[in-house]
Amino acid sequence: xxxxxxxxxxxxxxxxxxxxxxxxxxxxxxxxxxxxxxxxxxxxxxxxxxxxxxxxxxxxxxxxxxxxxxxxxxxxxxxxxxxxxxxxxxxxxxxxxxxxxxxxxxxxxxxxxxxxxxxxxxxxxxxxx
Amino acid sequence: xxxxxxxxxxxxxxxxxxxxxxxxxxxxxxxxxxxxxxxxxxxxxxxxxxxxxxxxxxxxxxxxxxxxxxxxxxxxxxxxxxxxxxxxxxxxxxxxxxxxxxxxxxxxxxxxxxxxxxxxxxxxxxxxxxxxxxxxxxxxxxxxxxxxxxxxxxxxxxxxxxxxxxxxxxxxxxxxxxxxxxxxxxxxxxxxxxxxxxxxxxxxxxxxxxxxxxxxxxxxxxxxxxxxxxxxxxxxxxxxxxxxxxxxxxxxxxxxxx
Numbered sequence: 001x002x003x004x005x006x007x008x009x010x011x012x013x014x015x016x017x018x019x020x021x022x023x024x025x026x027x028x029x030x031x032x033x034x035x036x037x038x039x040x041x042x043x044x045x046x047x048x049x050x051x052x053x054x055x056x057x058x059x060x061x062x063x064x065x066x067x068x069x070x071x072x073x074x075x076x077x078x079x080x081x082x083x084x085x086x087x088x089x090x091x092x093x094x095x096x097x098x099x100x101x102x103x104x105x106x107x108x109x110x111x112x113x114x115x116x117x118x119x120x121x122x123x124x125x126x127x128x129x
Numbered sequence: 130x131x132x133x134x135x136x137x138x139x140x141x142x143x144x145x146x147x148x149x150x151x152x153x154x155x156x157x158x159x160x161x162x163x164x165x166x167x168x169x170x171x172x173x174x175x176x177x178x179x180x181x182x183x184x185x186x187x188x189x190x191x192x193x194x195x196x197x198x199x200x201x202x203x204x205x206x207x208x209x210x211x212x213x214x215x216x217x218x219x220x221x222x223x224x225x226x227x228x229x230x231x232x233x234x235x236x237x238x239x240x241x242x243x244x245x246x247x248x249x250x251x252x253x254x255x256x257x258x259x260x261x262x263x264x265x266x267x268x269x270x271x272x273x274x275x276x277x278x279x280x281x282x283x284x285x286x287x288x289x290x291x292x293x294x295x296x297x298x299x300x301x302x303x304x305x306x307x308x309x310x311x312x313x314x315x316x317x318x319x320x321x322x323x324x325x326x327x328x329x330x331x332x333x334x335x336x337x338x339x340x341x342x343x344x345x346x347x348x349x350x351x352x353x354x355x356x357x358x359x360x361x362x363x364x365x366x367x368x369x370x371x372x373x374x375x376x377x378x379x380x381x382x383x384x385x386x387x
Contacts, residue, residue, distance in 0.1 A: 014178040033320050033336045037329075065332070068177070069320035070284035074294050084177045091178050102328055110327055114365060116143040116357040118208045121173030123327035125184060 008054055011092060015084035019050035028072035028082045038062040042072050042082040049085060063090035064101050064127065094129040102127035130256065132247070133195040133202050134162035137209035138170050144206070144357035146373075150380035151205050151249060157265065157383045158257055162203060165194055171212040174324065182229050188216035189230050193240040205249040205376065207356035211281035211289070214246040218288045248282065248291065250355065250375070254299050259306040267384040269308025274378070275349035275370075276300030276311060277340065278318045279359045294318065300353065303375060307382035312349040316340045321362040334366040341367040353378060 012019075028042040035041045040048065040062045048057050057063070063086050072082040093099045102123055111120060140148035155162050169187040176184050192213060195202035204210040219226045221242030231239045253262060278297050286294035297318060301311040321340060322333025341363055344352055352372040354360050363372045380386040 014180055016179060033322075033339075034325075034332065037332060064328070065325070067280075067320045067323045067325060067336075068174070069280040069323065071280070071320065074284050074286060087177045091176075091181070107327070110330075112365075114143065114361060115326070116139040116361050118137075118139045118173055118206070118358045119324055119327055119361065121138070121170065122208070122324035122358070125172070125174050125176065126324055127328060 004052055004054060007058075007092060008049060008052060011049055011054065011085065011088045014091065015081065015088040017046070017049075017081045017085040017088075019046050019080065019085070021078040022046045022050065022080045023078055025077065027075050027077065028080070031071040031075045033069065033071070034065040034067055037065040042086065045086050045089065046080055046082055049089075054089070057089050058093055063087075063093065066090065068126070090126070091129065094127070100128045104128070130159065131161040131163065131199055132252075133165045133198050135165050135168055135171070135191055135195075135202050135204050135209060135213065137204070137206040139208070139357040140206055144360070144374070146377050147205060147355075147357065150374065150376035150386060153385040154376060154379045154383055155249075157385045158262065160252065160257065163198070165191060165198070165202070168194075171209040172216070173208065173212070175212045175215045179223065179225065182226065182233070185216045185219065185226075186230065186233065188213050189220060189234060189240060192217050192220070192242075192244045192246070193234070193236055196240065196244045200243065201245045201247055203247050203249055203252060205355060207248075207279060207281040207354075208358060210246065210248045215288050217242050217244060217246050248355070250282075250299055250303065251291065253303065259302050262379075263306040266307055266382045268382055270378050270382050272309050272350045273312050273348055274304045274309040275314050275344040275347065275352045276304060276317055277314070277344070277352050277354045277359060277363065277372070279354065279356050280318070280320050280323070281356060283318055300375065303379075304353070307378055309378070312344065312347045314340070314343040314347050314349070316343040321359045322366065323358060323362075326358070326362050326366060330366060333362050337362045337366040341369050344370055
């Protein structure tokens with residue numbers, strides 16, 4: 001893993017999220033439809049980036065459960081924007097060699113005749129770099 | 130009323146009814162929609178990272194072409210609407226993004242976010258008016274209809290400015306104006322699972338199941354949506370209630386569906 005400080009700075013730039021604003025109310029996690037599928041929950045993403053413990057986040061699959069539904073961003077009383085931070089973590093993983101979660105070759109096995117193009121394009125955009 | 134219209138990829142293939150019924154209804158209501166020539170995929174999904182430039186270029190191309198035409202780009206797919214509106218906001222408000230996009234595309238006149246991106250529902254509400262539509266209804270839809278908004282039309286509300294993000298009403302008013310009874314579900318602005326339907330269908334089934342549950346418990350016969358991906362998830366990953374596009378009911382109510 002690269003320098004933690006540099007990666008943290010990169011996450012802050014990509015996301016624009018200001019983690020120091022967080023007051024730890026947990027409303028983001030309470031709003032998240034996917035929180036139970038995540039090893040680290042949205043409020044923990046914020047805390048772990050704030051305290052420089054991003055190595056665990058980058059090694060976890062948690063970011064791949066995020067739906068980018070923006071419920072956490074909408075409901076955060078401190079405008080921390082957790083979804084942007086989670087997306088930045090996911091991209092930081094995918095931009096590394098071998099970091100892709102879904103490959104174009106995987107797609108024919110998981111689609112059916114009714115699946116909209118929107119789903120396939122969106123999934124590839126979110127899970128592949 | 131003449132506008133540029135952006136259908137999007139899914140409307141040409143899996144969601145043809147969303148498109149066809151929109152065109153028929155627009156014609157019946159005197160709205161002139163010109164399909165934007167040579168449009169490309171909007172990008173499918175908006176990437177929030179500020180340094181993601183290439184994934185947003187095709188949206189800028191569409192926005193820029195609409196600026197040089199009528200100045201208003203009408204969308205109907207919730208996915209396309211979310212991407213186009215957010216990318217437009219980035220061009221307008223983020224100099225870092227704006228400069229890179231214009232350097233790459235090198236348009237004759239730099240694109241600065243001038244285009245107005247309007248969802249068809251906003252057009253019906255704000256420019257045609259639901260009272261006006263009500264007068265043209267020939268087949269009132271006498272059903273208990275649960276509007277399902279999902280995420281993409283509403284959030285982030287600071288950019289989308291579509292409706293109240295926690296208590297939206299536009300689809301309920303739409304249902305009333307076509308003669309239906311709106312069934313308000315508290316889950317109507319929660320996520321159906323979106324693109325995880327590709328990577329983890331069980332997740333999408335769980336989220337969609339909670340939404341359909343709530344519609345069933347509140348007595349709905351039917352769910353309406355503006356999003357092909359929501360429609361797919363609610364039907365394919367659950368399936369207890371029929372889910373149709375709001376334009377299908379509009380065309381039916383106006384007597385122009387067939």
